[in-house]
Amino acid sequence: MLKIKGWSLIRFYTILVYIWMFAPIAVVIILSFNPQQFGTFPMEGFSFKWYGDLFHNRTIIMAFKNSMILGSLTAILTTAIGIPAAMAFIRYEFPGKNTLNTLLLAPIMIPEVVLGVSLLLFLRWLQQPKSFLLLLIGHCVLTLPYVLLVVQARLVSIKRSYEEASLTLGAGPFQTFKEVTLPLLTPAIMAGMLFSFSISFDDVTATLFWATAQSQTVPVKIFAMLRNNISPEINALGAVMIVLTISIPLLAGYLARRFSRRLE
Amino acid sequence: MDNAKNNQIVQLRNVVKRFDSVVAVEKMDLDIEEGSLVTLLGPSGCGKTTILRMIAGLEDCTEGDIYIKGKRVNDVPVHKRNLGMIFQDYALFPHKTIYDNVAFGLKYRNVSKAEIRKRVTRALETVRLPGVEHRKPAQLSGGQQQRIALARAIVIEPDVLLMDEPLSALDENLREEMRQEVDNLQSELGITTIFVTHDQREALSMSDTIIVMKDGLKQQEGGPEEVYDAPVNHFVADFLGHCNFYRCRITGREKGLTTVEVEGGQTLYSEHDEGWEVGEELELLVRAQKIVIESRTEEIPGVSLNIFPGKVKSRMYMGGEAWYFVEMEDGTVIHAINISRVAPFHEGDEVTLHIPPRHCRLIPKD
Numbered sequence: 001m002l003k004i005k006g007w008s009l010i011r012f013y014t015i016l017v018y019i020w021m022f023a024p025i026a027v028v029i030i031l032s033f034n035p036q037q038f039g040t041f042p043m044e045g046f047s048f049k050w051y052g053d054l055f056h057n058r059t060i061i062m063a064f065k066n067s068m069i070l071g072s073l074t075a076i077l078t079t080a081i082g083i084p085a086a087m088a089f090i091r092y093e094f095p096g097k098n099t100l101n102t103l104l105l106a107p108i109m110i111p112e113v114v115l116g117v118s119l120l121l122f123l124r125w126l127q128q129p130k131s132f133l134l135l136l137i138g139h140c141v142l143t144l145p146y147v148l149l150v151v152q153a154r155l156v157s158i159k160r161s162y163e164e165a166s167l168t169l170g171a172g173p174f175q176t177f178k179e180v181t182l183p184l185l186t187p188a189i190m191a192g193m194l195f196s197f198s199i200s201f202d203d204v205t206a207t208l209f210w211a212t213a214q215s216q217t218v219p220v221k222i223f224a225m226l227r228n229n230i231s232p233e234i235n236a237l238g239a240v241m242i243v244l245t246i247s248i249p250l251l252a253g254y255l256a257r258r259f260s261r262r263l264e
Numbered sequence: 265m266d267n268a269k270n271n272q273i274v275q276l277r278n279v280v281k282r283f284d285s286v287v288a289v290e291k292m293d294l295d296i297e298e299g300s301l302v303t304l305l306g307p308s309g310c311g312k313t314t315i316l317r318m319i320a321g322l323e324d325c326t327e328g329d330i331y332i333k334g335k336r337v338n339d340v341p342v343h344k345r346n347l348g349m350i351f352q353d354y355a356l357f358p359h360k361t362i363y364d365n366v367a368f369g370l371k372y373r374n375v376s377k378a379e380i381r382k383r384v385t386r387a388l389e390t391v392r393l394p395g396v397e398h399r400k401p402a403q404l405s406g407g408q409q410q411r412i413a414l415a416r417a418i419v420i421e422p423d424v425l426l427m428d429e430p431l432s433a434l435d436e437n438l439r440e441e442m443r444q445e446v447d448n449l450q451s452e453l454g455i456t457t458i459f460v461t462h463d464q465r466e467a468l469s470m471s472d473t474i475i476v477m478k479d480g481l482k483q484q485e486g487g488p489e490e491v492y493d494a495p496v497n498h499f500v501a502d503f504l505g506h507c508n509f510y511r512c513r514i515t516g517r518e519k520g521l522t523t524v525e526v527e528g529g530q531t532l533y534s535e536h537d538e539g540w541e542v543g544e545e546l547e548l549l550v551r552a553q554k555i556v557i558e559s560r561t562e563e564i565p566g567v568s569l570n571i572f573p574g575k576v577k578s579r580m581y582m583g584g585e586a587w588y589f590v591e592m593e594d595g596t597v598i599h600a601i602n603i604s605r606v607a608p609f610h611e612g613d614e615v616t617l618h619i620p621p622r623h624c625r626l627i628p629k630d
């Protein structure tokens with residue numbers, strides 16, 4: 001009896017936690033369909049007004065474009081850097097290997113504020129203006145550790161003997177990488193790109209330091225909008241972001257599973 | 265190379281391999297004749313895999329030279345050596361079909377599409393697995409994967425086939441079957457094969473030459489009969505099967521036989537003679553299978569030497585054979601293995617042991 005009571009208590013508690021977590025999100029989505037300027041419950045009517053406004057707000061569309069381009073470029077660049085780096089760390093021996101690996105993973109530990117400021121100071125020292133390139137480099141620094149971790153973990157689990165078999169069969173090191181290692185790495189590469197994209201797409205703290213007026217991203221834009229007035233457009237934007245950040249990983253997960261099933 | 269004898273396909277000269285402070289292979293010399301099946305036999309960690317990997321080029325030698333077909337290959341990278349290697353875990357590419365797996369090596373060898381198709385089909389027939397082209401390795405059983413690994417290695421017509429404990433992952437029955445198959449295939453195709461194993465039965469049954477190793481050092485090299493019947497030291501004798509060892513001293517020669525006195529004071533006759541001086545201390549070894557065991561009442565016909573009374577101390581039934589531990593009058597215990605007799609002995613039975621002088625080997629004291 002006591003046991004059952006205990007369990008129902010835990011269940012009740014869990015439900016509370018979930019409500020606490022998801023209620024704000026639900027409210028944002030619901031209010032985004034509210035035609036009134038100041039959202040109150042019960043809602044009077046239902047409209048796509050704020051979504052329409054959103055699509056006609058040039059600065060938001062611009063920020064959206066920035067975020068997409070930045071996220072995609074970050075994802076591509078970090079995997080392009082991350083794959084060879086992971087190969088070097090896992091498959092080869094060289095002096096200073098551990099130090100370098102720790103250094104590359106450090107951005108996970110360093111507070112983002114510190115990263116944001118230090119990159120800015122570095123730029124000042126080089127006497128360069130802020131630019132989109134800075135933002136891109138910054139985001140690569142932020143997300144590279146995650147790509148490295150995911151790809152390294154996968155690489156460790158790919159047996160050396162596959163590559164060795166390929167070599168003994170006459171494929172050179174590069175062909176072996178292309179024919180054997182890379183296909184087996186694909187799920188990890190997809191996951192890494194996804195991490196990279198969503199971290200870049202989400203980031204506020206460091207991006208606040210790096211963004212220029214022209215290179216604002218969506219989160220930074222939302223932050224700016226909140227400072228002026230609370231427009232229901234933000235609800236609509238929030239809803240779009242929620243849908244995007246949930247559906248992209250799901251899609252990627254689905255693709256990865258399809259892909260790895262084909263591999264087996 | 266001047267010492268390239270016409271039919272030596274792989275040669276190792278003074279090859280040493282060190283991993284930091286660990287010496288994996290010590291001053292190894294090896295000559296492998298074209299078309300033969302050579303086994304590297306030894307306990308775990310004796311350097312077998314390391315030698316194979318050095319021949320394949322997957323590992324550099326610390327010292328010494330490796331020659332393939334008379335050409336020094338120390339600086340030739342793996343993919344240019346034209347060797348077929350079979351890994352313990354098969355290492356079939358999991359993302360490729362069986363067809364693509366077997367065709368893999370041919371893609372890098374200027375072979376036309378049509379020719380590749382023909383050769384893959386033929387290789388699959390050779391390993392008796394036609395019709396699995398479109399499957400993935402995970403859809404095959406362990407034994408089948410093993411055959412595909414074999415097909416993938418032989419389809420490129422390698423100069424040498426290197427196999428690292430290829431049968432150890434299979435269960436007992438399948439292992440026996442695959443062992444015969446590898447053996448047949450090897451003699452059919454005439455492919456020079458270097459086979460690594462720590463299973464003495466595997467080595468004895470399929471090899472032309474066995475190289476017994478210990479701690480990175482070659483202990484003995486020879487045909488299966490030679491290493492089994494005439495081991496050069498305690499380790500080789502012990503590793504190849506159940507042996508009885510006794511400290512002994514040469515006492516003289518009689519009737520063309522060497523006489524020795526064993527620890528307990530008894531005298532044994534041995535056919536083995538390498539010109540030892542009287543008084544020299546050696547070790548006498550007798551394989552457990554070579555000892556004749558009879559009940560005390562039976563006469564062992566035509567035998568007058570090396571006959572000893574004893575008493576069965578314990579017996580182990582092993583299915584095809586029975587193991588007896590027989591206590592002699594001086595207290596020493598002799599291990600005798602007997603292929604199932606009609607009436608087995610029991611604990612406490614009085615028996616007579618005959619140790620044929622032919623099977624008394626004398627080796628250096630350990």
Ligand SMILES: Nc1ncnc2c1ncn2[C@@H]1O[C@H](COP(=O)(O)OP(=O)(O)OP(=O)(O)O)[C@@H](O)[C@H]1O
Binds near residue numbers: 306307308313315462
């Ligand atoms: N990459 C390596 N780094 C360090 N030591 C190694 C390495 N590879 C092998 N060794 C050492 O070299 C020795 C020989 O190893 P090897 O793998 O050749 O043995 P083996 O005869 O194949 O044994 P097994 O029957 O267990 O496969 C061992 O002591 C092993 O610990």
Ligand SMILES: [Mg+2]
Binds near residue numbers: 312313314428
């Ligand atoms: Mg080994």
